[in-house]
Amino acid sequence: xxxxxxxxxxxxxxxxxxxxxxxxxxxxxxxxxxxxxxxxxxxxxxxxxxxxxxxxxxxxxxxxxxxxxxxxxxxxxxxxxxxxxxxxxxxxxxxxxxxxxxxxxxxxxxxxxxxxxxxxxxxxxxxxxxxxxxxxxxxxxxxxxxxxxxxxxxxxxxxxxxxxxxxxxxxxxxxxxxxxxxxxxxxxxxxxxxxxxxxxxxxxxxxxxxxxxx
Amino acid sequence: xxxxxxxxxxxxxxxxxxxxxxxxxxxxxxxxxxxxxxxxxxxxxxxxxxxxxxxxxxxxxxxxxxxxxxxxxxxxxxxxxxxxxxxxxxxxxxxxxxx
Numbered sequence: 231x232x233x234x235x236x237x238x239x240x241x242x243x244x245x246x247x248x249x250x251x252x253x254x255x256x257x258x259x260x261x262x263x264x265x266x267x268x269x270x271x272x273x274x275x276x277x278x279x280x281x282x283x284x285x286x287x288x289x290x291x292x293x294x295x296x297x298x299x300x301x302x303x304x305x306x307x308x309x310x311x312x313x314x315x316x317x318x319x320x321x322x323x324x325x326x327x328x329x330x331x332x333x334x335x336x337x338x339x340x341x342x343x344x345x346x347x348x349x350x351x352x353x354x355x356x357x358x359x360x361x362x363x364x365x366x367x368x369x370x371x372x373x374x375x376x377x378x379x380x381x382x383x384x385x386x387x388x389x390x391x392x393x394x395x396x397x398x399x400x401x402x403x404x405x406x407x408x409x410x411x412x413x414x415x416x417x418x419x420x421x422x423x424x425x426x427x428x429x430x431x432x433x434x435x436x437x438x439x440x441x442x443x444x
Numbered sequence: 445x446x447x448x449x450x451x452x453x454x455x456x457x458x459x460x461x462x463x464x465x466x467x468x469x470x471x472x473x474x475x476x477x478x479x480x481x482x483x484x485x486x487x488x489x490x491x492x493x494x495x496x497x498x499x500x501x502x503x504x505x506x507x508x509x510x511x512x513x514x515x516x517x518x519x520x521x522x523x524x525x526x527x528x529x530x531x532x533x534x535x536x537x538x539x540x541x542x543x
Contacts, residue, residue, distance in 0.1 A: 268453075269454045291452070295453040297485075299457045299460050324465060325458065325461040385509065386530055389530045389534060391489050392493055403483070407483050415492070417494075419499045432487045435487035436486075
């Protein structure tokens with residue numbers, strides 16, 4: 231469990247940042263807490279805040295969250311063998327708490343020959359509790375800061391996205407996809423295109439990976 | 445409306461997390477589909493970054509955001525730390541906007 235501390239620390243910081251930027255964007259404390267309680271997905275929650283503050287249509291918010299989280303299909307598929315012994319309710323509970331972080335920790339644990347699902351549940355639920363507490367702390371701080379643009383706090387969400395993208399890059403094709411998506415989306419936004427067009431550009435960019443040789 | 449977005453997003457997220465645990469799908473995804481799914485989050489998040497950097501608050505940037513974005517990329521690539529990147533980005537944007 232010891233190797234989980236950096237992940238827990240990052241969760242605390244990112245969760246607090248989420249609470250701050252969500253509060254600064256004008257969302258109500260109950261709505262922000264609701265996102266962390268029910269959606270429980272870091273990058274998508276930041277995306278929701280940004281899209282809601284741009285007054286994007288509800289369907290676009292939900293579709294963007296779906297796109298960002300589609301990768302969980304792959305993660306859950308790779309963990310399926312380990313949870314197969316659980317009854318359906320247990321598997322659904324395990325699925326609710328599945329995040330990039332709990333997936334990475336569980337995969338490491340099982341690759342080292344670990345068999346116990348308790349490891350997964352303890353870690354995944356700890357992340358959930360911490361994420362929600364950090365969100366509330368951020369909401370409290372965000373309410374006290376005042377005008378977000380004065381301290382550059384409004385840029386925290388963009389900086390978080392950039393960091394997520396940089397850390398997620400594995401192959402040269404990822405860099406091409408990220409730059410293409412960002413440039414096309416930025417150009418569309420400057421031209422006055424709707425959020426729908428911007429998200430569609432993002433959803434099309436990974437086709438580069440499908441056709442790239444390596 | 446916001447609560448519909450929250451519950452809709454919650455359902456969408458739970459669906460993709462639970463589907464492989466709940467039902468058994470025979471066979472494997474074709475390579476192209478799985479490469480698409482793997483690259484999708486990076487692309488969607490990058491698509492959210494682009495407009496926020498070139499047109500924050502729906503108007504052409506005065507230069508602070510692109511410079512700060514470059515600093516964030518450099519910091520995260522160098523330190524491999526999200527936190528360091530966010531701190532550098534926020535401080536840089538706050539300073540650059542004063543110029």
